[in-house]
Amino acid sequence: MPLLVMKFGGTSVADLARIKNAAQKVKKEVERGYDVIVIVSAMSGKTNELVGWVEQTSPMFDAREYDAVVASGENITAGLMALTLQEMDIPARSWQGWQVPINTTSAHSAARFVDIPRGNLDAKFAEGFRVAVVAGFQGVSPEGRITTLGRGGSDTTAVAFAAAFDAERCDIYTDVDGIYTTDPRITSRAKKLDRIAFEEMLELASLGAKVLQTRSVELAMRYNVRLRVLSSFEDTDENSGTLVCAEDEIMESKVVSGVAHSREEAKITLFTIEDRPGVASAIFGPLADAGINVDMIVQNISEKDYDEAHPGAVTDMTFSCPINQVARAKKALEDAKAADLIRYDELIIDEDVAKVSVVGIGMRSHAGVAAKMFRALSAEGVNIKVIGTSEIKISVLIDRKYTELAVQALHDAFELDKA
CATH class of the missing domain: 3.40.1160.10 (Acetylglutamate kinase-like)
Structure with missing residues (x-):
């Protein structure tokens, strides 16, 4: 059978x-x-x-x-x-x-x-x-x-x-009765999706959507297991819920399928580090050994002036990680500095941030998604601290107090209520 x-x-x-x-x-x-x-x-x-x-x-x-x-x-x-x-x-x-x-x-x-x-x-x-x-x-x-x-x-x-x-x-x-374009508790205009691709669901799950566990989506994608998410508390049939499936089972994807958010984020910045080959390895090696899940990474020209204490080129390094890993990350970096693996003037931790992301396999073939996202956030006065991208997602770190505003603005900008 x-x-x-x-x-x-x-x-x-x-x-x-x-x-x-x-x-x-x-x-x-x-x-x-x-x-x-x-x-x-x-x-x-x-x-x-x-x-x-x-x-x-x-x-x-x-x-x-x-x-x-x-x-x-x-x-x-x-x-x-x-x-x-x-x-x-x-x-x-x-x-x-x-x-x-x-x-x-x-x-x-x-x-x-x-x-x-x-x-x-x-x-x-x-x-x-x-x-x-x-x-x-x-x-x-x-x-x-x-x-x-x-x-x-x-x-x-x-x-x-x-x-x-x-x-x-x-x-x-x-x-819940399926996968929505965003958290229905934030915007009442969130719509249930009939189908979503494995890649999109994996990004949404890793970026804060809590309907499916990330490892389960990874496994489903690897073995092409068709997943259906549906409610235990409603009468259901073959068409109920949301089907998570291969991209080729979806007739035509929207540019953006969903907006995800996570308040469990922190931003860590190392100021005035040496700008030399191997410095990134010296920073992120100890973090990896400590089991820190680093996400968004930005390296930039230091705001500090060069001086005799810093005769060579210097830079700043910023990255994000889960807020519950901040203490371990801080210790790993301080231990690396004490062992003279890296040198930096200051370590600044900002725990009052949130990550907001737009996800969609349609991004592969459409230009202008980032511009539309940044324009929508700018119109609401939301400042972007860090930007991270992949082939099918764009994530930004913002002040946590603007989380709901940012999610609603992006949901409207990409017209996800018409999903």
Whole structure:
């Protein structure tokens, strides 16, 4: 039979009534002739509770025991979902990560998939079971220990199963009814997209859109897994939600498909560094070693005058990074200076910034997107601090207080309400 993967997030399985509602959606797909692999998250709030218990018990916890505790949330949901389906006369069985097995690396709380053998689940489907309910977010290490994949890992689990089992589609059920041109909480004119390309969704996810986890989109793009995002709380059909798919499945893309924003950004500037070959490596090497995710980078002529302390050419270097990595970035740079790897006069950190981005595969074949973006921001009096670009996105750092204004202005400028 054709196979479908259906993933239900924490809000979709928050209590027994919602688990029953999700099970009804699974039953409907079974009645349409599908075998189904259901991936479930922990019930809403349960993972945070489990993490809290671990931290209270052992502030310097053993990561292996952390995973053993935190993974239990998904195990509970999987069992309850299987029982609910059985009560509906749907042959179903729950599976924990080690039972499948979902083979991962040994990086506890941040494991990566190695492979998902099909044999055990295929054997159950051959016996007449129609639904396999799999605990998301977890796997098993080569040492036989439970591992977890990091926050949002259930989305990635769902895509991995869709790829491993050649599923017709992977449906991600959540508390929104699709992907919007921007955050509907910021502008009521945001429109739901019927389709969006993998590349666009990956950029939007990495730039602050929180509907899909970035790793899940990367995996879907690599294995060409068609994703559909839709609501758990509405009646749905084959045309519901937003389909995330290959670019060639979209008839003609708009120049800009969406506007994303992130308030969790910081800007770091090193003033008066030597302008010489290798200085960028000396700065960003230690940052990489410290696990800092550097995004936008600007190098410019220093505002300081040359003097005897700086006999050669000097420059300034500015970059952005997630705000929760600022302390580590500061320490890495200070340690590099102390070790005489780099020299700078001053390190300035600005945590009162936000990143606003426009994304669209149509940018590849249309000129003037940057000019229109900058003109729209200028008309609203929004000053740009840093600019970063790729083939299908333009991002700017601005003062955080202007985030909503900038998003609304760009949404209007590119007429995304007509999407």
